[in-house]
Amino acid sequence: MQATSLYQPVQERLDGVVDGLKQMANQRFPLLSQLLDHVFSAPGKRMRPAITLLTSNFNPHDETLTETMATAVEMLHIATLIHDDTVDDSALRRGRATVSNLWGNNAAVLVGDYIFAASATFVCETGNVRVIKRFAETIMELSSGELQEMSDIFNPNQTMEQYFDRIYHKTASLFTTASESGAVLSGLSESYVGSLRDYGYNLGMAFQIVDDILDFDGTEQEIGKPVGSDLAHGILTLPALKAMERYPNENGISELFKHPNDEALLRRAVDMAQDTSILNECYDVARDFCGKAQSSLMSLPKNPSRDSLEEIIAYVTTRRV
Amino acid sequence: MQATSLYQPVQERLDGVVDGLKQMANQRFPLLSQLLDHVFSAPGKRMRPAITLLTSNFNPHDETLTETMATAVEMLHIATLIHDDTVDDSALRRGRATVSNLWGNNAAVLVGDYIFAASATFVCETGNVRVIKRFAETIMELSSGELQEMSDIFNPNQTMEQYFDRIYHKTASLFTTASESGAVLSGLSESYVGSLRDYGYNLGMAFQIVDDILDFDGTEQEIGKPVGSDLAHGILTLPALKAMERYPNENGISELFKHPNDEALLRRAVDMAQDTSILNECYDVARDFCGKAQSSLMSLPKNPSRDSLEEIIAYVTTRRV
Numbered sequence: 001m002q003a004t005s006l007y008q009p010v011q012e013r014l015d016g017v018v019d020g021l022k023q024m025a026n027q028r029f030p031l032l033s034q035l036l037d038h039v040f041s042a043p044g045k046r047m048r049p050a051i052t053l054l055t056s057n058f059n060p061h062d063e064t065l066t067e068t069m070a071t072a073v074e075m076l077h078i079a080t081l082i083h084d085d086t087v088d089d090s091a092l093r094r095g096r097a098t099v100s101n102l103w104g105n106n107a108a109v110l111v112g113d114y115i116f117a118a119s120a121t122f123v124c125e126t127g128n129v130r131v132i133k134r135f136a137e138t139i140m141e142l143s144s145g146e147l148q149e150m151s152d153i154f155n156p157n158q159t160m161e162q163y164f165d166r167i168y169h170k171t172a173s174l175f176t177t178a179s180e181s182g183a184v185l186s187g188l189s190e191s192y193v194g195s196l197r198d199y200g201y202n203l204g205m206a207f208q209i210v211d212d213i214l215d216f217d218g219t220e221q222e223i224g225k226p227v228g229s230d231l232a233h234g235i236l237t238l239p240a241l242k243a244m245e246r247y248p249n250e251n252g253i254s255e256l257f258k259h260p261n262d263e264a265l266l267r268r269a270v271d272m273a274q275d276t277s278i279l280n281e282c283y284d285v286a287r288d289f290c291g292k293a294q295s296s297l298m299s300l301p302k303n304p305s306r307d308s309l310e311e312i313i314a315y316v317t318t319r320r321v
Numbered sequence: 322m323q324a325t326s327l328y329q330p331v332q333e334r335l336d337g338v339v340d341g342l343k344q345m346a347n348q349r350f351p352l353l354s355q356l357l358d359h360v361f362s363a364p365g366k367r368m369r370p371a372i373t374l375l376t377s378n379f380n381p382h383d384e385t386l387t388e389t390m391a392t393a394v395e396m397l398h399i400a401t402l403i404h405d406d407t408v409d410d411s412a413l414r415r416g417r418a419t420v421s422n423l424w425g426n427n428a429a430v431l432v433g434d435y436i437f438a439a440s441a442t443f444v445c446e447t448g449n450v451r452v453i454k455r456f457a458e459t460i461m462e463l464s465s466g467e468l469q470e471m472s473d474i475f476n477p478n479q480t481m482e483q484y485f486d487r488i489y490h491k492t493a494s495l496f497t498t499a500s501e502s503g504a505v506l507s508g509l510s511e512s513y514v515g516s517l518r519d520y521g522y523n524l525g526m527a528f529q530i531v532d533d534i535l536d537f538d539g540t541e542q543e544i545g546k547p548v549g550s551d552l553a554h555g556i557l558t559l560p561a562l563k564a565m566e567r568y569p570n571e572n573g574i575s576e577l578f579k580h581p582n583d584e585a586l587l588r589r590a591v592d593m594a595q596d597t598s599i600l601n602e603c604y605d606v607a608r609d610f611c612g613k614a615q616s617s618l619m620s621l622p623k624n625p626s627r628d629s630l631e632e633i634i635a636y637v638t639t640r641r642v
Contacts, residue, residue, distance in 0.1 A: 147350075
């Protein structure tokens with residue numbers, strides 16, 4: 001299923017958000033215009049802004065507020081991708097050259113900062129201090145999640161708990177904010193706000209776990225990078241942690257982390273983590289989070305947007321990219 | 322004069338702000354704690370948070386609000402320095418190793434993001450949407466100013482107008498926010514808010530012009546980098562622009578920008594810009610902004626904080642670092 005067909009109840013509004021982003025590329029000086037044009041014209045899943053719009057669809061409200069918020073959520077996501085690609089030295093993103101690749105790391109750092117700040121000014125337009133504050137906290141969580149990943153590189157002594165904490169920060173935090181802000185800005189009761197925040201949290205956790213599975217499960221062509229690249233970069237994700245748990249004395253990962261450039265050790269470690277039963281166990285964990293996301297929707301009135309939020313859950317565990 | 326003795330009416334509150342920053346270095350994981358400890362323990366002029374506290378001293382108000390704002394202003398300044406040092410590949414800042422030097426560019430990008438966001442959460446604590454929005458706009462202005470500087474590198478065809486626009490964005494924007502937010506959060510009338518905003522703007526412009534003069538006027542020991550390093554990096558500042566204006570056909574700068582690695586051309590261009598009468602002309606421009614900053618204080622009631630704001634003006638044009 002195409003991700004975009006999932007968002008049917010808010011498709012028109014989502015298209016408006018995406019068009020609005022493209023119009024931002026008209027700026028004071030040419031370099032800034034070119035940079036913004038490049039990053040805002042890239043196609044993406046648009047899952048996070050879609051969630052903000054869908055979670056706002058349980059109560060009539062001033063829709064400019066939630067569209068502004070959805071715009072901010074997508075901009076924040078794009079800003080983090082720009083800095084992540086800079087930090088990871090990635091040449092491509094969604095098949096297109098990255099900002100750091102085309103304009104260098106320095107321009108990428110600065111335009112990332114600019115888009116972070118621009119996203120915050122959009123949130124300010126909502127006038128809702130609770131949402132504004134949560135948004136700023138989200139930026140802290142995203143960057144601290146990335147820093148945490150960096151600080152644990154090639155460290156074989158990590159727990160599942162640390163892993164879940166890390167993926168909350170680097171991914172689920174923004175999903176949580178996307179769903180919570182749609183609920184808050186459409187004026188839902190605190191109980192519904194809580195349910196939709198739980199939805200975003202659990203969906204985000206499942207989304208990142210599946211991302212981490214696909215790094216082992218996909219083909220190089222599907223995932224756009226070599227299989228097992230997380231392990232090659234010294235990053236322990238769920239499949240690797242499960243392999244280490246199952247084979248505490250002979251998993252090869254500790255050995256790999258002592259000799260990061262040893263191709264044979266990498267091959268052995270990747271083979272172990274991509275074992276079908278290990279990956280199935282990981283999918284079980286992702287489905288567990290999906291089940292919680294599903295339950296949290298149950299208290300909400302049934303409508304096309306709730307159906308769409310449910311379909312997104314199913315999409316997350318079945319996607320191949 | 323030591324910059325710190327200027328802030329006497331708010332010295333105690335400013336010390337509280339600085340201590341508060343140091344206490345932030347207790348975090349979820351050691352790398353983040355070490356990074357924050359390093360950046361928040363560095364001594365600095367603390368001029369921007371002092372301005373927020375001083376401009377709030379014309380009206381009794383809830384002082385926790387303005388202390389929180391002063392903290393945010395200093396954090397934002399520190400975050401921009403971290404990213405600037407990363408972009409400029411600077412090894413030292415105020416005599417200490419930079420984050421990018423000690424932990425690498427990647428950690429520097431991410432901890433800069435983290436501190437940007439943390440500063441925004443502090444501003445959110447004030448609950449004042451006007452101030453929060455202005456703060457987010459300031460981050461946009463700061464990063465777009467740096468991008469603009471980058472895009473004009475080694476371009477000899479720049480106008481004075483572009484220069485003033487650029488230094489507003491990269492420097493005076495935050496000074497404006499520092500003074501305006503102190504006035505707004507202490508509940509001053511719009512007319513006083515306008516006066517104090519003008520004060521911050523004009524002081525910030527003068528501050529950056531003097532910075533640009535000192536790049537030619539100081540000794541290498543005083544300014545901590547080779548004299549004329551802006552020109553060597555292809556950045557046109559006021560002294561260079563004045564030299565080009567005075568000697569349109571024989572200033573050597575256009576020639577240098579075509580051959581950036583030619584030491585003899587650089588020497589000739591620097592000699593021309595550091596001509597005493599050129600530098601005096603530049604000081605005149607800085608003093609002009611100082612005069613406007615001074616005038617904007619005239620409408621305010623006379624008190625020790627106003628005296629201190631006046632002394633800061635005098636300090637800005639007489640400082641050597």
